[in-house]
Amino acid sequence: MRAVWLTEFGGPEVLVAGEAPEPVAGPGQVLVAVAYANITFVETQYRATGRGPFGIEPPGILGNGVGGVVTEVGPGADAGLVGQRVVTSTGGSGGYAERVAVDASGVFAVPDGVPLDTAVALLADGRTALLNLRAVGPVAGQRVLVLAAAGGVGTLLVQLAGAAGAAVVGASGGPDKRDVVRALGADDAVDYLRPDWARRAGPVDVVFDGVGGPLGRAAFELLRPGGRMSSYGSASGEWAAVDPDRAAARGVALVPGDRPAPQLVRELVREVLGLAARRAVRPVIGRRFPLADAAAAHAAIEARSTVGKTLLEVR
Structure with a gap:
């Protein structure tokens, strides 16, 4: 073969x-x-x-x-x-x-009506997006920042957080990617290649960080007291590595990225495939x-x- x-x-x-x-x-x-x-x-x-x-x-x-x-x-x-x-x-x-x-x-x-390519695109990214959304707790009425919002997980988080009642700010690199984020329904889309991106994005209540490095640490600084930060990726080549003591001093929770149990993984995959079948999310x-x-x-x-x-x- x-x-x-x-x-x-x-x-x-x-x-x-x-x-x-x-x-x-x-x-x-x-x-x-x-x-x-x-x-x-x-x-x-x-x-x-x-x-x-x-x-x-x-x-x-x-x-x-x-x-x-x-x-x-x-x-x-x-x-x-x-x-x-x-x-x-x-x-x-x-x-x-x-x-x-x-x-x-x-x-x-794969549910009827869901194309195979859609299902494959959701297999890993869908469960990751749902897991992170669950981990930070309710987001209705809150301002949520998604870093790497034009990526596989990010595009799903923009949709899922918006459907959960959040005001979503999607941050991505370049005007073309910003247009993609807007088309997914983000309330605001910022280009993190611009020096003023953080001022435009914040303050926020929740950060989903798929980038890490300096961008992830800059996003952390935008969190209000009581905010939560979930880091699920390191596209920059390093994790955000926020100081837990500084987070505690600011009243910000760093949501741990523990590996989920196999049964939870199965539940998440079934859930996201079901959402796709109802056209509630699309990769x-x-x-x-x-x-x-x-x-x-x-x-x-x-x-x-x-x-x-x-x-x-x-x-």
Whole structure:
């Protein structure tokens, strides 16, 4: 089968298309013919440095989220899954390929009316957005700042926080991304490449930080007493790393980003797929690349030239 190999750690060029052994559905597993593979910023960081949650040693195959159709089941798996459209995590590797074998217990049926690409775009980012929104508590009537608002998680947080009754300020880099944020219903959209962005954005009651670094720390300073800050990403290359003592002195809560239990993850994925089925949320799929062009997809993400979710089209 066709796949994209991580040949070594380094620049996007280390992702090389080639052939890979056909996976086999073992006991309790299903075989999925992949239509779309998810790409996350964390995967680009892992490819570059070898540091991160995946534990893949070159040569290996990246990819932690896919969507497609179940074609076979292994011993002990439900034969009724054959032919179903599903999305699933892969356990951290193997997603940049035509087929994957995964545990049957980890697949999610895609609701009728929800396109497969939409479901794949929501698999990781949707659960992350919902988890962060739950973590900060009620936001109705409050002013909420979303950093990286034109990213995969950010575009969903803009929609979800707005639907929960918040006044949403979306901060992103560049006028084109600001237009995307406005189109999603943000009450205000600011360009954090401009020196006056913080003055325009604040003060706020909640910060969702997907950037980290100096921008994340600047956003922290905009919080009113009683405010909450949830940091879920480090697109700048570092976390915001706000001093907890300073936060306590200002009366600001730093919401911990603990890894959720598997059962909660499943609940969140089901919830966001249900929201998509009711057209209550929609992912922004900014760019799609053929499987063989995974290196170009990684390069585009690292160049900050993408908005929303970037997908690999496999079939």
